[in-house]
Amino acid sequence: MDLPELGLDLHRLPAPLPVWHGLASPDAWSAAARTVADTGGRLISVWGTDRSAAGGTLAACAAYAVPAGLVWLELRLGGPAQGVPDLAGIFPCAGRMQRAMASLSGIRVQGSYDERPWLNHGLWAPGSFPLRHGPQPLAAAGRLPADYAFVRVDGDGVHEIAVGPVHAGIIEPGHFRFSVVGEKVLRLEALLGYTHKGIERRFTELTPNEAYRLAGRISGDSTVAYAWAYCMALESASGSEIPARAASLRALMLERERVANHLGDLGALGNDAGLAFGLAQFSRLREDWQRLSGEAFGHRFMMDAVVPGGVAIDPAPPMMDRLRKQCDGIEREVRALRRVYDEHAGLQDRFRATGRVTPQLAARLGLAGLAGRASAQAADLRCDHPWPPYDRLGVTMATHRDGDVAARVAMRFDETIESLRLVRAICSEQPGGAIHAGIRAQDAIAIGAGWVEGWRGEILVALETGADGRIVRCHCHDPSWQNWPVLEHAVIGNIVPDFPLINKSFNLSYSGHDL
Numbered sequence: 343m344d345l346p347e348l349g350l351d352l353h354r355l356p357a358p359l360p361v362w363h364g365l366a367s368p369d370a371w372s373a374a375a376r377t378v379a380d381t382g383g384r385l386i387s388v389w390g391t392d393r394s395a396a397g398g399t400l401a402a403c404a405a406y407a408v409p410a411g412l413v414w415l416e417l418r419l420g421g422p423a424q425g426v427p428d429l430a431g432i433f434p435c436a437g438r439m440q441r442a443m444a445s446l447s448g449i450r451v452q453g454s455y456d457e458r459p460w461l462n463h464g465l466w467a468p469g470s471f472p473l474r475h476g477p478q479p480l481a482a483a484g485r486l487p488a489d490y491a492f493v494r495v496d497g498d499g500v501h502e503i504a505v506g507p508v509h510a511g512i513i514e515p516g517h518f519r520f521s522v523v524g525e526k527v528l529r530l531e532a533l534l535g536y537t538h539k540g541i542e543r544r545f546t547e548l549t550p551n552e553a554y555r556l557a558g559r560i561s562g563d564s565t566v567a568y569a570w571a572y573c574m575a576l577e578s579a580s581g582s583e584i585p586a587r588a589a590s591l592r593a594l595m596l597e598r599e600r601v602a603n604h605l606g607d608l609g610a611l612g613n614d615a616g617l618a619f620g621l622a623q624f625s626r627l628r629e630d631w632q633r634l635s636g637e638a639f640g641h642r643f644m645m646d647a648v649v650p651g652g653v654a655i656d657p658a659p660p661m662m663d664r665l666r667k668q669c670d671g672i673e674r675e676v677r678a679l680r681r682v683y684d685e686h687a688g689l690q691d692r693f694r695a696t697g698r699v700t701p702q703l704a705a706r707l708g709l710a711g712l713a714g715r716a717s718a719q720a721a722d723l724r725c726d727h728p729w730p731p732y733d734r735l736g737v738t739m740a741t742h743r744d745g746d747v748a749a750r751v752a753m754r755f756d757e758t759i760e761s762l763r764l765v766r767a768i769c770s771e772q773p774g775g776a777i778h779a780g781i782r783a784q785d786a787i788a789i790g791a792g793w794v795e796g797w798r799g800e801i802l803v804a805l806e807t808g809a810d811g812r813i814v815r816c817h818c819h820d821p822s823w824q825n826w827p828v829l830e831h832a833v834i835g836n837i838v839p840d841f842p843l844i845n846k847s848f849n850l851s852y853s854g855h856d857l
Contacts, residue, residue, distance in 0.1 A: 344410070345362060345408070345410050345413070347377055347381065348364075348374045348377055348378075348413065349370065349373065349374070349377075350364040350365070350366060350370060350374060350415070351364055351365070352364040352413065355414075355578050355579075355789065355790060355791055356578055356581045356790075357574065357577075357578035357790065357791060357792075357793075358574065358589075358729035358730060359411060359412065359574075359723070359727050359729050359791075359793050360410060360411025360412065360727060361411055361412045361413075361414065361578070361791045361793065362410075362411065362412070362413050362414065363413075363414045363415075363416075363789060363791075364413070364414075364415055364416075365415070365416055365417075365418065366415045366416065366417050367417070368417065368426070368427055371402075371404075371415065371417045371426065371427055372427045372429075372432075374406075374413075374415060375404070375406075375429050375432045375433065376432055378406045378408060378413075379432050379433060381408070382409075383406050383407055383408040383409075384406065384407040384433075384708060384710070384721070385404065385405075385406055385407075385429065385432075385433035385435060385436055385708060386405040386406060386407055386412070386800065386802050386819060387403075387404070387405045387439060387802055387804075387817065387819035387823065388402070388403070388404050388405075388429065388436050388439040388440055388443055389402075389403050389439070389442075389443055389447075389804070389817040389819075390402050390403070390443040390446065390447030390448075390449040390473065391403060391416075391447070391473075391806065391814070391815040391817070392447060392473060392474050392475050392815075393806075393814060393815075394474075394475050394476075395475045395814075396787075396808050396809070396814065398418075399418050399419055399420065399421075400418075400419045400421065400422060400447065400448075400449060401416045401417060401418045401419060402416065402417045402419065402426040402443065402449050403415065403416045403417075403804065403817070404416075404429065404436075405791075405802055405804065405819070407721070407800070409726075411727060412791060412793050412802075414789075414791060414804060419449065422448045422449060422450060423450070424450075425449070425450035425451060425452040426440075426449060426450075426451055426452065427451075427452055427453065428440070428451050428452060428453040428454045428455075430454065430455065430456070431453075431455075433708060434706070434707050434708065434827070435707060435708040435823065435824045435827060437454070437455075437456055437827075438460055438823065438826075438827065439823055440454060441454075441456065441457070441458065441459065441460035442460045442461050442535075444457070444459070444460075445459050445460050445461040445462040445471075446461060446471060446472055446473040446542070447471055447473045447474060448471035448474055458490070458491060460534075460535055461535040461538050461856070462535075463487045463488060463490070463535060463536075464485070464486075464487050464488025464489075465481055465485055465487060465488075466481055467479035467480055467481040467482070472540060472542075472543050473542060473543060473815075490517075490533050492519045492531050492533075493529070493531055494521075495521035495528050495529050497523075499523045499524070500521055500522070500523055500528065501521070501522055501523070502519060502520065502521055502522075503519075503520040503522060503838065504517070504518075504519055504520075505517070505518040505519075505520065506518055507533075507536050513852075514536070514537050514852035514853060515536035515537065515852070516532060516533070516534045516536060516852055517532065517533040517534075517536075518530060518531075518532050518841075519531045519532075519533070520838060520841075522838060525837040525838050525839065526835065526836075526837060527833050527834055527835065527836055527837065527838060527841070528834065529830075529834065530829075530830045530833045530834070530841075531830060532826060532829070532830060534826065534852060534855060534856060535856050536852075536856065537852050537853050537856040538856045538857065539853075539856070539857065540857075541556065541560060541818070541857040542815075542816060542817060542818070542857055544556060545813050545815075545816035546812070546813050546814065546815070546816070548813065549811075549812070549813075550576050550579075550650070550781075550784070550805075550807060550811065550812075550813055551576075551650050551781060553572065553576075553813060553816065554569050554572050554573055554576070554646075554648065554649055554650055555646055557569050557571070557572035557573075557803065557816075557818065558572075558645050558646060558648070559645070560818055560820075560853065560854055560857065561820060561851045561853045561854030562643060562853070563599075563603055563643075563797075563798075563851070564599065564796045564797065564798065564801065564820075564851070564854060565599070565643050565644065565645045566592070566595045566596050566598075566599040566643075566644050566647070566648055567596060567599065567794050567795075567796030567797070567801045568796075568801060568803070568818065568854075569645075569646075569647075569648035569649075570592050570596060570648050570792065570794050571792035571793065571794040571801045571802065571803040571818075572792055572803045572805070572816070572818070573648055573649065573650050573651075573792065574790075574791075574792030574793070574794065574803070575790040575791050575792035575803040575804065575805035575816075576650050576781065576790060576792075576805060577650065577651070577781065577790070578790030578791055578792065578805075579784065579788040579789055579790025579805055579806075579807055580781050580782040580783075580784050580788065580790070581782055582650075582651060582779065582780070582781045582782050583779065584651055584652045584778075584779055585652055585773075585775050585776045585777060585778070585779055586730065586731070586773040586775060587656075587772060587773045587774065587775045587776065587777050588651075588652030588653050588776070588777045588778060588779070589729075589730045589731050590730075590731045590768055590771075590772055590773055591652075591653045591655075591656065591657075591772075591777060592648055592653060593731050593732065593735070593764070593768055594665070594765060594768045594769065595635075595639060595644045595647060595648065595653075596794070596796075597761040597764045597765050597768070598631070598635055598644065598665075598761075598765060599643075599644065599796075599797060600757065600758075600761045600796075600797040601631060601672070601758055601761045601762065601765070602628055602631050602632055602635070602643075603797045603798075603849075604754040604755075604757060604758045604761075604797065605624050605627050605628040605631060605672075605676075605758065606624065606625070606628050607754055607846070607849050608620065608624045608679070608683075608751065608754050608755070608758075609621040609622075609623065609624025609625050609628070610624075610846055610849075611693075611747070611751055611754075611843070611846055611847060612624070612683065612689065614842050614843045614846050615688070615689050615692040615693065615843055616688060616689075616692070617683075617686060617688075617689050619682075620679065620682070620683065620689075623675070623679055624679065627672055627675060627676070630668070630672075631668070631672065634664065634665065634668055637661070638655070638657045638661050638664075638665060639655050639657070640654075640655055649778070650781050651778050651779045651780055651781050652776070652777050652778035652779055653777050653778065654778075655777075656777045662769045662772065663769070665765065665769050666765070666766050666769035666770060669762040669763075669765050669766050670766075672762060673759060673762045676755065676758055676759065676762075677759070680755045683751065683755075690748065692747070692840075692843060693746065693747045693748035693751055693843075694744075694746060694747075694748045695746055695748075696746055696747045696748075696836060696840050696843060696844060697746055697747050697832040697833065697836060697840065697843070697844030697847060698744065698745050698746040698832065699713070699716075699717045699745040699746075699828055699831065699832050700717065700745055701717050701718035701719070701743060701745065703717075703745075703828075703831060704717035704718065704719050704745060704828070705719060707824075707827060707828045707831065708824045708828075709824060709825060709828045710799040710800065710821040710824040710825060711795075711796075711798050711799015711800065711821040711824075711825070712750065712753050712754070712757065712797070712798060712799060713750060713799075713825050713828070713847075713848050714799065714824075714825075715739065715740060715741045715742070715753055716741075716742045716744075716745055716746075716749040716750045716752070716753045717742075717743070717744075717745035717749070718741055718742070718743045718745070719741075720739060720741050721800075722737065722739045722795055723793060723794065723795035723800055724737040724739075724795050725737050725738075725739045727793075731768065735764055735767055735768070737760065737764065738760055740752075740753055740756035740757050740760065741753075747843060747844060747847040750847040750848070751847065757797075783811070784807055784811045785809065785811065786809055787806075787807065787808055787809050787814075788806075788807050789804070789805065789806050789807075790804075790805045790807075791803065791804050791805070792805070796821070798820070798821050798822065798849070798850070798851065799821025799824070799825070800821055801818070801819065801820060801821070802817075802818070802819040803816065803817070803818050803819075804816070804817040804819075805817075818854075818857060820851050820854035820855050822850040822851040822852075822854055822855040823855060825848055825850050826850055826855065828848075829844070829845065829848050829850065832844055832848070
C-alpha cells in the first residue's frame with residue numbers, strides 16, 4: 343500500500359524507522375482503517391490523550407503498520423461527548439483497546455458492540471478517568487469490585503469454571519471464565535486489568551530524560567525492548583541521533599533478552615507437558631546466560647543499561663569475547679535439547695494440534711509477534727523495517743504454519759539459534775566511537791515514536807512533549823493486547839488440562855498489558 347492511498351496529509355517523524363503522523367476527520371478515521379485492512383496492514387494500538395492543560399482538546403490516536411512503515415493518526419475531538427467511530431468491526435483487536443481508552447480517557451466509542459469497562463473494575467469513583475487532566479474524584483472506602491457481565495453459554499451439561507484472579511503461584515492476576523462440557527472447552531473469556539498501576543499517568547510526572555527508567559519497568563521480561571522503544575521515541579521527538587556503537591550495544595542486549603526468554607519458555611513448556619528434565623536443563627542454561635548478562639551490563643535483566651542518547655555501559659573487549667564464546671556452548675546444548683523434544687513421543691503428543699490458531703484466524707484477529715509467526719503471519723520489524731544495526735545484520739525470520747503449541751515451541755528454538763548468531767555477529771563487529779550522545783533540548787511541542795521488535799512481538803511507544811519540555815502523554819503498547827483475545831479462541835475445542843500448556847505457549851504479559 344502506498345501512503346497516498348490513505349488520503350491523508352502525513353509528515354514523517356525524525357526516527358530510525360519510517361514513521362508518519364497525520365490528522366484525520368471522523369470519516370477519514372474509519373476510511374483509513376478500512377484501507378489499511380484491505381491492503382494487508384495491521385492495527386498496532388489505539389489510545390487517547392488529553393491536551394486540555396495546554397489549551398488543546400481530547401484526541402483519539404491509532405497506529406497502523408503498513409509496508410511503508412508506521413502510520414500514527416489522530417482524531418481531535420470537540421469534547422468527550424463527540425466520541426470516535428468504532429474500529430473493532432474492521433480490526434477485532436481494537437475492541438479491548440477502545441474499552442481501555444474509554445476507562446482511562448473517557449473517550450466514547452460510537453457504535454461499539456461491547457461497552458463493558460476494561461480497566462475500571464467498579465472500584466473507581468464515578469466520573470474518574472485517570473488520564474484526564476484536573477482533580478479526580480475519590481472512590482468510597484470499602485467498595486467491592488463490581489460484577490462483570492461474562493458472556494454465558496447455555497445448554498445441557500454446560501458448566502462454568504472460574505479461575506483466578508488470584509492464582510496458586512507467583513504469576514500475575516487475571517480472571518479466566520471457562521464454559522465447558524465435561525473437560526471440553528466451549529468458550530473462554532478473560533478479564534484482566536488487575537495489575538493496572540497508573541504507569542501512563544506517572545510518565546507525565548517525570549522529566550523526559552528520566553522516564554526511561556519507568557519504561558524499562560513496564561514488563562520485567564522486556565526491559566530492554568521497552569527502554570529502547572522509549573528512548574527511540576524521545577530521540578525521535580528531539581531530533582537526536584545515537585552513535586553507531588550505542589545502537590549495536592542496544593541490539594546486543596535486545597537479542598540477549600530474546601534468548602533468555604526463549605530459554606525460560608522452552609523449559610516451562612517441557613515441564614507443563616510432563617518433561618521435568620526439560621525445565622531443569624533450560625533453567626540451567628538461562629541462569630548461566632543471565633549471570634553473564636549481569637556481569638556485562640550490571641543487571642541480570644540489563645535494566646537501566648539503555649538510556650536516552652545511547653547506552654550506559656560499554657563492555658570491554660575481553661567481556662565481548664566471553665559473550666561471543668558463550669553463544670557457542672549454548673547453541674550446542676539447545677540443538678541437543680531440540681532433538682530430545684522432537685523425538686519425545688509423549689511431549690509431541692501434548693504439543694501437536696493443541697491450541698491451534700489457523701493462519702486465516704490469525705490474520706483476522708491480528709495475532710502478533712512470535713505467536714503470529716507460528717501461524718504464518720510473517721511480520722518482524724528486524725526484517726521488514728531494519729533499523730541500525732539490523733540493517734547490516736540480515737536477520738532471518740522464522741515462520742511456521744501449523745499454529746499449534748508445537749509450532750510455537752519450534753519458533754522459540756528457531757529464534758534462539760538466530761539470536762545466538764546475531765549476538766556473535768554483533769560482538770565480532772562492534773563499531774568504534776562513543777556510546778552516548780546528548781539529547782537536544784526541546785522548547786516546542788513535539789511528538790516521537792519508538793517501534794521495536796521485542797521477544798514477544800512489536801512494542802510501540804508514542805511520546806508527546808509540551809512547549810515546556812515536559813511529557814504530555816506517553817503511550818506504551820505491548821503485543822499482548824493483540825494476543826490475549828486470540829488465546830481465548832485457541833483454547834476452544836481443547837480440554838481444560840491443556841489450558842496451562844496453551845497459555846504458556848503464548849506466554850502473554852499481564853503487567854505490560856495492564857499498565
